[in-house]
Amino acid sequence: MRIVTLEAEDDFDGWRDAVRGLVLDQVPPDQMVWQVGEDDPGELFAGEMPVVPVDRGAFSVPRGFIDLARSAILHADRQRFALLHTLLDRVLREPGLMEDQADPLVRKIEGMAKAVRRDIHKMRAFVRFREARDDGGTRYIAWFEPEHHIVRANAGFFVDRFATMRWSILTPELSIHWDGKRLTQGPGASKADAPEGDPVEVVWKTYYASIFNPARVKIGAMLKEMPRKYWKNMPETALVPELIAGAQAREQVMVATARAKTGDNVEAAWAALRDEAMHCRRCDLYKHATQTVFGEGPIDADLVFVGEQPGDQEDLAGKPFVGPAGQVFDRALAEAGIDRARVYVSNAVKHFKFELRGKRRIHSKPDAGEITACRWWIEQELALLKPRVTVALGATAARSLFGKTVTISRERGRPHDLPEIGEAWITVHPSFLLRLPDEEARHAEFAKFVHDLKAVANRLDR
Amino acid sequence: MAQLDTRQKLEILADAAKYDASCASSGSVKRDSRGGKGIGSTDQGMGICHAYAPDGRCISLLKILLTNSCVFDCHYCINRKSSNVRRARFTTDEVVQLTLAFYRRNYIEGLFLSSGIIRSSNYTMEQIVEVARSLREDHDFRGYIHLKTIPDADPELVHRAGAHADRVSINVELPTRAGLERLAPEKDAGRIEGAMAGMKRDIVDAGDATRRYKSAPRFAPAGQSTQMIVGADAATDRDIVTRAAGLYGKFDLRRVYYSAFSPIPDASAVLPLKRPPLMREHRLYQSDWLMRFYDYTPGEVAAAADDATGMMPLDIDPKLAWALKFRDRFPVDVNRAPREALLRVPGLGTRAVDRILAARRWRRLALADIGRLTASVAKVRPFLIASDWKPVALADKDDLRADLRPLVAPKAKQMELFG
Numbered sequence: 001m002r003i004v005t006l007e008a009e010d011d012f013d014g015w016r017d018a019v020r021g022l023v024l025d026q027v028p029p030d031q032m033v034w035q036v037g038e039d040d041p042g043e044l045f046a047g048e049m050p051v052v053p054v055d056r057g058a059f060s061v062p063r064g065f066i067d068l069a070r071s072a073i074l075h076a077d078r079q080r081f082a083l084l085h086t087l088l089d090r091v092l093r094e095p096g097l098m099e100d101q102a103d104p105l106v107r108k109i110e111g112m113a114k115a116v117r118r119d120i121h122k123m124r125a126f127v128r129f130r131e132a133r134d135d136g137g138t139r140y141i142a143w144f145e146p147e148h149h150i151v152r153a154n155a156g157f158f159v160d161r162f163a164t165m166r167w168s169i170l171t172p173e174l175s176i177h178w179d180g181k182r183l184t185q186g187p188g189a190s191k192a193d194a195p196e197g198d199p200v201e202v203v204w205k206t207y208y209a210s211i212f213n214p215a216r217v218k219i220g221a222m223l224k225e226m227p228r229k230y231w232k233n234m235p236e237t238a239l240v241p242e243l244i245a246g247a248q249a250r251e252q253v254m255v256a257t258a259r260a261k262t263g264d265n266v267e268a269a270w271a272a273l274r275d276e277a278m279h280c281r282r283c284d285l286y287k288h289a290t291q292t293v294f295g296e297g298p299i300d301a302d303l304v305f306v307g308e309q310p311g312d313q314e315d316l317a318g319k320p321f322v323g324p325a326g327q328v329f330d331r332a333l334a335e336a337g338i339d340r341a342r343v344y345v346s347n348a349v350k351h352f353k354f355e356l357r358g359k360r361r362i363h364s365k366p367d368a369g370e371i372t373a374c375r376w377w378i379e380q381e382l383a384l385l386k387p388r389v390t391v392a393l394g395a396t397a398a399r400s401l402f403g404k405t406v407t408i409s410r411e412r413g414r415p416h417d418l419p420e421i422g423e424a425w426i427t428v429h430p431s432f433l434l435r436l437p438d439e440e441a442r443h444a445e446f447a448k449f450v451h452d453l454k455a456v457a458n459r460l461d462r
Numbered sequence: 463m464a465q466l467d468t469r470q471k472l473e474i475l476a477d478a479a480k481y482d483a484s485c486a487s488s489g490s491v492k493r494d495s496r497g498g499k500g501i502g503s504t505d506q507g508m509g510i511c512h513a514y515a516p517d518g519r520c521i522s523l524l525k526i527l528l529t530n531s532c533v534f535d536c537h538y539c540i541n542r543k544s545s546n547v548r549r550a551r552f553t554t555d556e557v558v559q560l561t562l563a564f565y566r567r568n569y570i571e572g573l574f575l576s577s578g579i580i581r582s583s584n585y586t587m588e589q590i591v592e593v594a595r596s597l598r599e600d601h602d603f604r605g606y607i608h609l610k611t612i613p614d615a616d617p618e619l620v621h622r623a624g625a626h627a628d629r630v631s632i633n634v635e636l637p638t639r640a641g642l643e644r645l646a647p648e649k650d651a652g653r654i655e656g657a658m659a660g661m662k663r664d665i666v667d668a669g670d671a672t673r674r675y676k677s678a679p680r681f682a683p684a685g686q687s688t689q690m691i692v693g694a695d696a697a698t699d700r701d702i703v704t705r706a707a708g709l710y711g712k713f714d715l716r717r718v719y720y721s722a723f724s725p726i727p728d729a730s731a732v733l734p735l736k737r738p739p740l741m742r743e744h745r746l747y748q749s750d751w752l753m754r755f756y757d758y759t760p761g762e763v764a765a766a767a768d769d770a771t772g773m774m775p776l777d778i779d780p781k782l783a784w785a786l787k788f789r790d791r792f793p794v795d796v797n798r799a800p801r802e803a804l805l806r807v808p809g810l811g812t813r814a815v816d817r818i819l820a821a822r823r824w825r826r827l828a829l830a831d832i833g834r835l836t837a838s839v840a841k842v843r844p845f846l847i848a849s850d851w852k853p854v855a856l857a858d859k860d861d862l863r864a865d866l867r868p869l870v871a872p873k874a875k876q877m878e879l880f881g
Contacts, residue, residue: 095824096823096824097824099820099821099823099824100820100821100824100825101817101820101821101834101835102817102818102821102827102831102832102834102835103821104834107834121510124510125510125511125512125513126512126513127568128567128568128569129566129567129568130567131566131567140566140567142568157503159496160494160495160496160503161494161495161501161502161503162495162501162566163494163495163496163497163498163501164495164498164499164500164501165501165566198567200563200564200567201567202469203468203469203472203560203563204564204567204569206469206472206473206476207472207476207524207564208513208515208521209473210472210473210474210476210477210480211476211477211479211480211515211521211525212480212515212516212517213480213481213515213517213519213724214517215724215725215737216517216518216722216724216740217516217517217518218516218517218518218740219516219518220518221514221518221519222514222515222516222517222518225511225514225520226513226514234513236513237513240516243515243516244516247516251725253727254725254726254727254729268732269537269730269732272643272644272645272647272732273644273732275640275643275644276638276640276641276643276644276695276696277696278640279638279639279640280696281698281701282696282698282771282772283770283771283772284770367770368770369768369769369770369771370770372770372771372773373698373770373771373772373773376696377696
């Protein structure tokens with residue numbers, strides 16, 4: 001066993017000098033004991049002679065190894081000197097080892113170097129100076145607890161940045177001081193040696209609380225980059241619990257106020273929304289349709305009907321429910337005692353989808369993707385109008401509002417409560433009545449349709 | 463109105479600034495304060511995040527508005543003319559002193575200054591430039607400065623801003639022109655892009671000059687960036703990716719930021735009430751990444767979106783979505799495939815790919831080797847061939863997506879506390 005005693009935890013030069021001699025002497029890495037300073041007497045091997053570094057020749061190592069060793073040597077792991085010695089021993093025998101990041105030892109030491117670089121970066125980020133006075137005037141003093149032996153390696157950064165300030169960084173292992181010209185080193189310190197506060201901290205906390213957006217809480221993302229171990233020396237982190245606790249309430253208030261706002265510019269908002277919809281390309285249906293057919297009716301309507309999509313005539317007219325199905329719909333509304341002029345009508349899909357058969361455009365059912373793509377518009381319309389009751393006419397409309405396939409026969413005739421939308425009803429689409437071949441069935445279904453509409457009208461009379 | 467002290471103003475003017483996503487302090491030139499009269503340093507590479515807020519966003523710069531009074535009435539903006547928020551205005555010196563006080567205590571990397579438009583675009587721009595000028599010239603401040611330029615300000619003023627700032631930016635605000643017309647009626651997509659083109663010219667010219675003689679005046683060495691709001695207009699993810707790609711191409715932007723529209727106090731009725739999932743914003747950043755670092759063309763990224771809806775899947779990332787759609791490109795042999803092919807493997811990052819390329823010059827790699835180079839071997843395995851591994855079973859199945867999802871998609875976890 002041979003012992004090397006290095007001057008300090010971050011003594012890279014000492015390690016390099018020593019390991020050079022060991023390699024030239026062909027001392028196997030497992031025959032070595034590395035220790036630092038006087039603290040570790042290495043009692044097991046007492047009596048062994050320390051190796052005296054001597055200059056007896058040279059060998060070259062890849063640049064990458066030196067860079068890696070310079071970082072990894074700052075790691076807190078006591079095995080680092082020996083691990084690096086082992087790696088050096090292998091690097092000299094295995095060309096290309098430094099490029100083989102899949103090698104377990106290279107990987108392990110790369111991991112140590114990475115942890116060191118991260119600690120260096122976090123120290124630059126999380127050191128918090130407090131203003132104090134001493135004989136020389138103003139001095140900025142910080143207390144910091146790094147994980148690895150990085151303080152001296154990091155001093156240059158703080159000198160570069162705060163060259164004209166007088167400052168000190170106190171850590172448990174050592175402290176560094178800058179007086180504007182010279183960097184000096186002192187013994188380790190304790191938290192009590194640093195100032196207790198700084199009047200600017202309250203302003204900084206104000207900033208921290210104000211720049212936080214309560215509508216988007218992502219605690220995991222915060223903790224990943226600002227782990228709790230650093231919190232105790234960062235004044236602003238004291239606010240985190242209350243900010244998180246208050247966030248949901250603050251967001252709910254914002255949404256509630258927005259919902260409660262009525263009147264003022266709803267009309268303008270609706271017109272702007274319709275204008276934007278005229279340019280919609282959210283799915284491919286715009287390519288062949290004549291135009292977007294947006295919803296229509298009074299903005300303050302209590303009742304909104306959502307159909308499937310514009311048909312041939314609607315596509316040309318640019319208005320919903322003007323074709324044959326629209327006429328059936330008008331008749332049913334009249335029979336149910338609903339004033340057509342007081343309802344808002346729209347469609348789940350805003351462009352006409354068809355197949356050409358000869359010269360005729362034959363209605364084609366929109367698929368799930370098109371319904372989803374177009375859902376954005378109906379959601380915006382309903383959010384603006386805030387009707388008391390929304391009625392889905394047919395399966396497509398029901399799918400759009402409910403976000404899933406719905407069996408009409410099972411769900412019709414009773415109210416459903418939808419998040420965001422509120423009370424919703426489901427019934428058939430008037431075009432369904434047109435397609436029934438049998439006169440008797442048509443009468444029966446029309447009566448059922450009117451029955452559903454009356455039930456809806458009753459809800460509004462309450 | 464009673465006089466507000468600096469702290470009260472800060473509360474209002476930081477709150478008003480938080481809807482700008484950018485807080486980057488990266489990509490500038492190397493500077494330090496040695497031999498100077500002031501403080502501050504910047505790095506060429508990455509910036510420093512001095513704190514993180516519970517919204518997961520980095521706090522690198524003091525991000526504030528000079529004033530939140532504004533003559534514009536943009537519906538998505540908390541500071542619009544018709545909003546009921548409390549108004550405040552900093553003096554230029556207050557901003558300068560606040561920046562220096564925070565910087566001395568190592569709270570920040572520098573300043574990100576924007577403003578509502580008061581009196582005129584030129585007047586507002588002059589005030590912003592004056593803050594930067596005072597920091598640089600009166601206080602020899604060498605930290606990072608990001609200035610937001612005002613849409614219609616005089617090009618000469620914008621030029622002066624760039625002379626002091628590390629980065630300049632102007633927001634396109636919305637991905638579609640129709641959306642901008644609806645939500646920001648006073649803003650004009652053409653004028654915004656014109657301003658971006660002007661800044662690009664200044665940046666390129668200054669870069670050329672610096673290469674010829676070292677002391678040439680700088681202009682925004684950290685380039686320009688922009689932001690668009692996601693979920694407030696009808697743009698699909700495909701639209702957004704295409705627009706972003708166009709902006710990167712036309713204006714040499716360093717970054718496009720995507721900000722999921724979020725509810726604001728005293729919102730305008732024009733605005734949607736429902737916010738998009740934050741995951742959507744995350745997927746857009748991932749798509750952006752694929753274009754900038756993984757050699758995907760905008761068309762390829764757009765192809766990862768659902769054909770019918772134009773939206774990226776929320777449950778899996780766009781790279782995986784692309785791979786599942788174009789599965790004939792897989793599996794890829796880690797010991798033979800070119801860099802481009804390896805970059806397409808879901809779960810292999812640029813660094814892992816570089817390590818594979820370096821390591822395989824010396825020996826053939828087995829699956830365990832790949833495991834040491836990536837975060838999760840389970841995720842990459844279905845797409846790879848290694849010396850001791852071939853994913854036979856998976857490639858033949860018909861519904862690869864359904865089969866693979868449980869294998870490669872991340873386990874469902876709570877991303878937002880209050881979804």
